[in-house]
Amino acid sequence: MNKGVLFIISAPSGTGKSTIVGEVLKADPNIRFSVSATTRDPRPGETDGESYYFMSREKFDSLVNSGGMLEHAEFCGNCYGTPKGPVFKNLEEGHDVILEIETVGASQVMEACPEAVGIFILPPSLKTLYHRLKKRSTDSEEVIKDRVSKAAGEVRKAYKYDYVVINDDLDTAISEVRQIISASRKLTKLNSDTIEGVLKEC
Amino acid sequence: MNKGVLFIISAPSGTGKSTIVGEVLKADPNIRFSVSATTRDPRPGETDGESYYFMSREKFDSLVNSGGMLEHAEFCGNCYGTPKGPVFKNLEEGHDVILEIETVGASQVMEACPEAVGIFILPPSLKTLYHRLKKRSTDSEEVIKDRVSKAAGEVRKAYKYDYVVINDDLDTAISEVRQIISASRKLTKLNSDTIEGVLKEC
Numbered sequence: 001m002n003k004g005v006l007f008i009i010s011a012p013s014g015t016g017k018s019t020i021v022g023e024v025l026k027a028d029p030n031i032r033f034s035v036s037a038t039t040r041d042p043r044p045g046e047t048d049g050e051s052y053y054f055m056s057r058e059k060f061d062s063l064v065n066s067g068g069m070l071e072h073a074e075f076c077g078n079c080y081g082t083p084k085g086p087v088f089k090n091l092e093e094g095h096d097v098i099l100e101i102e103t104v105g106a107s108q109v110m111e112a113c114p115e116a117v118g119i120f121i122l123p124p125s126l127k128t129l130y131h132r133l134k135k136r137s138t139d140s141e142e143v144i145k146d147r148v149s150k151a152a153g154e155v156r157k158a159y160k161y162d163y164v165v166i167n168d169d170l171d172t173a174i175s176e177v178r179q180i181i182s183a184s185r186k187l188t189k190l191n192s193d194t195i196e197g198v199l200k201e202c
Numbered sequence: 203m204n205k206g207v208l209f210i211i212s213a214p215s216g217t218g219k220s221t222i223v224g225e226v227l228k229a230d231p232n233i234r235f236s237v238s239a240t241t242r243d244p245r246p247g248e249t250d251g252e253s254y255y256f257m258s259r260e261k262f263d264s265l266v267n268s269g270g271m272l273e274h275a276e277f278c279g280n281c282y283g284t285p286k287g288p289v290f291k292n293l294e295e296g297h298d299v300i301l302e303i304e305t306v307g308a309s310q311v312m313e314a315c316p317e318a319v320g321i322f323i324l325p326p327s328l329k330t331l332y333h334r335l336k337k338r339s340t341d342s343e344e345v346i347k348d349r350v351s352k353a354a355g356e357v358r359k360a361y362k363y364d365y366v367v368i369n370d371d372l373d374t375a376i377s378e379v380r381q382i383i384s385a386s387r388k389l390t391k392l393n394s395d396t397i398e399g400v401l402k403e404c
Contacts, residue, residue, distance in 0.1 A: 120390070122400050158397050163388040166396065176388055183385030186365040186378055188322070194368065195360050198324050 004091040005184055006113055007098045008106045011121035012151030014133045016167045020121060021100050023174045032090045034099045040078035053083060071108035096181065103157040117184045118161030119177060124168040126152055206293040207386055208315055209300045210308045213323035214353030216335045218369045222323060223302050225376045234292045236301045242280035255285060273310035298383065305359040319386045320363030321379060326370040328354055
């Protein structure tokens with residue numbers, strides 16, 4: 001059995017990343033979603049192991065210190081991270097795994113797992129993003145402008161990813177991500193075993 | 203209109219590269235095949251501009267000297283090369299172009315066109331390749347063994363390509379190459395204009 005492929009999917013907020021990932025997961029049950037760990041308290045309706053792995057600060061720190069996190073960061077006094085165990089278990093079992101993650105965490109994962117495949121979802125333009133955010137949020141003009149300017153910084157990090165997909169039409173973006181997931185299995189960086197295998201049997 | 207993508211396809215001889223390329227071209231009329239130039243004489247049935255661009259040594263050398271060849275080499279006293287003009291014209295017109303080429307020429311093209319996408323076709327194993335060559339040729343055992351040992355050297359160059367595809371089942375290999383061709387449009391290295399375009403309209 002072949003090992004699964006680890007996909008890192010990032011996008012500026014408001015780009016529709018979660019919708020795309022949700023549809024891709026629905027369409028292919030072989031793909032698993034990586035659940036994050038957090039030290040924050042569960043909110044009503046959140047389930048441990050589905051929404052997040054909820055854990056104490058002590059457990060979180062001990063996982064980090066033992067090298068058990070693929071990446072981790074602190075926001076507003078709470079820790080968030082990607083536990084290695086479930087990701088590697090899924091990959092070993094032949095499942096692809098999607099890590100939906102912001103660009104700083106993505107960098108850490110790319111360093112730890114150079115064979116991971118990065119996909120960056122882009123808005124059609126920052127102008128469109130501004131209008132999307134304006135339409136769906138009750139935030140002030142200032143807050144929205146700040147988010148767009150942060151998004152610009154994120155977009156510049158797209159160069160670190162293997163693929164970029166523009167989410168202009170949602171269905172097109174979903175089918176492009178699915179196509180990338182299929183073709184990625186043939187990326188040379190995922191196939192050194194294949195190449196060595198061809199050479200071995202002489 | 204988007205520019206086309208340049209695909210470099212290489213494989214050890216006996217791997218079925220030409221059959222795969224032929225089927226891929228048949229399935230998608232938007233993809234063009236890059237015709238090589240040569241100084242050797244046409245053989246019966248060969249047409250200028252289809253089989254090869256047949257040209258004098260003087261014209262060939264003058265193209266090389268004016269930077270008009272993407273790559274070139276000499277075999278058995280004859281020169282072979284890839285004229286830039288038709289390739290770039292097709293790409294500008296939005297056609298993808300397939301360059302079916304050996305690994306030394308491929309290296310030259312990759313250097314000249316870093317945005318080209320390399321696909322390396324692998325035999326399932328060198329053993330299979332040996333049996334395929336044995337079955338279809340009247341060459342001596344020694345000649346076949348020499349070809350397999352050369353193939354091993356070629357396979358080691360697969361690491362320079364973006365993708366590797368094993369030709370075990372022909373239909374699978376064809377559909378994998380077609381999938382790669384579709385997904386490749388989203389490779390980040392082909393999309394700096396897209397990324398800069400998103401950032402521009404602020």
